[in-house]
Amino acid sequence: MAEHYQLKCRECGRLWGNQARSFCDECLSPLEVVYDLDAIRPIFTRRNIEAGPTNLWRYSALLPLPEDYQGTIPAGFTPLVQARRLGKKLGTTNLYLKNDAVCFPTLSFKDRVVATALAAARRFGFQVVSCSSTGNLANAVAAQAAREGFDAWIFIPADLEAAKVTGTQVFGAKLVRIAGNYDQVNRLCSQIAEKFQWGFVNVNLRPYYAEGSKTVGFEIAEQLGWRLPDNIVCPMAGGSLITKIRKSFNELVALGLVEEKKVKFFGAQATGCSPISDAVKRKLEQFEPQKPATIARSLAIGNPADGYYATRAIRESGGWAEDISDPEIVKGIQLLAESEGIFTETAGGVTTGVTQKLLEQGYINPSETTVACITGNGLKTIDAISQEYTLTPAIEPRLTVFENFINDRMVAVAGK
Amino acid sequence: MKITVEIPSALRRFTDGVQTIECSSETLPDLLGEIEQRFPAISKHLRDDSGQVRRFVNIYVNEEDIRFLGGNNYKFHEGDRVLVVPSIAGGAPARPCLSGRRAAGGPADACG
Numbered sequence: 001m002a003e004h005y006q007l008k009c010r011e012c013g014r015l016w017g018n019q020a021r022s023f024c025d026e027c028l029s030p031l032e033v034v035y036d037l038d039a040i041r042p043i044f045t046r047r048n049i050e051a052g053p054t055n056l057w058r059y060s061a062l063l064p065l066p067e068d069y070q071g072t073i074p075a076g077f078t079p080l081v082q083a084r085r086l087g088k089k090l091g092t093t094n095l096y097l098k099n100d101a102v103c104f105p106t107l108s109f110k111d112r113v114v115a116t117a118l119a120a121a122r123r124f125g126f127q128v129v130s131c132s133s134t135g136n137l138a139n140a141v142a143a144q145a146a147r148e149g150f151d152a153w154i155f156i157p158a159d160l161e162a163a164k165v166t167g168t169q170v171f172g173a174k175l176v177r178i179a180g181n182y183d184q185v186n187r188l189c190s191q192i193a194e195k196f197q198w199g200f201v202n203v204n205l206r207p208y209y210a211e212g213s214k215t216v217g218f219e220i221a222e223q224l225g226w227r228l229p230d231n232i233v234c235p236m237a238g239g240s241l242i243t244k245i246r247k248s249f250n251e252l253v254a255l256g257l258v259e260e261k262k263v264k265f266f267g268a269q270a271t272g273c274s275p276i277s278d279a280v281k282r283k284l285e286q287f288e289p290q291k292p293a294t295i296a297r298s299l300a301i302g303n304p305a306d307g308y309y310a311t312r313a314i315r316e317s318g319g320w321a322e323d324i325s326d327p328e329i330v331k332g333i334q335l336l337a338e339s340e341g342i343f344t345e346t347a348g349g350v351t352t353g354v355t356q357k358l359l360e361q362g363y364i365n366p367s368e369t370t371v372a373c374i375t376g377n378g379l380k381t382i383d384a385i386s387q388e389y390t391l392t393p394a395i396e397p398r399l400t401v402f403e404n405f406i407n408d409r410m411v412a413v414a415g416k
Numbered sequence: 417m418k419i420t421v422e423i424p425s426a427l428r429r430f431t432d433g434v435q436t437i438e439c440s441s442e443t444l445p446d447l448l449g450e451i452e453q454r455f456p457a458i459s460k461h462l463r464d465d466s467g468q469v470r471r472f473v474n475i476y477v478n479e480e481d482i483r484f485l486g487g488n489n490y491k492f493h494e495g496d497r498v499l500v501v502p503s504i505a506g507g508a509p510a511r512p513c514l515s516g517r518r519a520a521g522g523p524a525d526a527c528g
Contacts, residue, residue, distance in 0.1 A: 023503035025426050028461060029472045030503050190501050194425050289483050308471060
């Protein structure tokens, strides 16, 4: 059976077959995977999907995988939870959370993109896989490389959170800390990729890697009972995820798995690194790069690779974008945790806070169905939030001591 | 004044395989003209139909994105190393409105 996908230039349309490359030699624009949907239609059915494994490989027919590829890493199929208490606080009754804070194996949505990227790395014969990363991707590449038997070289900005550094090293990956921001790391990796025969998941394997993000959208639709939501709120770093969720919805409509619906896409950024939301709000065709300065380090990409396409996708969908300050990000983390019992990292604080802002501003209709994408786990960014809490002195393990303790607390609370 | 331009492998088929070239232009628009004069075939790959540098081409000077240095208005210095990187990211280095914001959250640039 012939493969049903290949690379295509997003600008000039030239076809490139399947190979480890991310841009078109003719016009230097990015490549994307396109599919022969007619060939896929008979196999990508609700029945086949529902009979598949409870992970992202249930959508293999619409992922760029080698023929008969059997994915072994059960990433994806994370919970879609209705957020009743958070929704009530924000004034909406139909709010859902796509919770990739519990994605297997490294607790972020990057586990999805690495799953498809490593399938491509295997296919193209790479022994070494690599990436530039703001942390979550580093963890995901390191973990899956260990399981799949690749050597991993990971490039990160030197100031990353400790949990994300240790959470990369523990898998035996070679970690290279760069004295610079992510954009400088990414530029360096583009240069390294020219000289070393490595599979950089987000450079020369980027088209295959990015397709993994579509599974967020496939799952949302399936978990809503094979229907599309009215609104998606999505955090934006490089801007790829929001465009891929949109692509996944379009594919589901084209293949007849869901009814057509105009879904509005809303992008969320930190004000300290907001090139995409800035472009949307100022109605620019092309974003202007920024020097990141935010606690949301996983979103700190000042020159986003898919910023142009993310801006366009938001605009075409009738959506909008917003950004919030670092203190608002912390409040967003707390709001989500206290309302829904989900501890997200700073990026999820951004998504929560921006969802609140968009509802307040009237960009999101509170009676419509909205899905907010929580993409990472709070245990990785403890430092961003720990200063909000103080520890009481330890007390003796005696009942009378506790009774005194609780009386003091009650008095303190009553006195406030 | 001499500056060095590093040509990415994707474009070396238009520079007879040459990886680095020495140039003497003062600004980015002049530099592009100088490169194209020496290697005419590179032109349609670097610029779009309207003559603008293609959207996904990034230009760096000594490791810094030229958009943070003033874009088209940046004056090269003796010994600058200019790097052309295709499609790691968006950006339009040679468009009229170039100077991106330095400080996030700061006022928008007064361009255009």
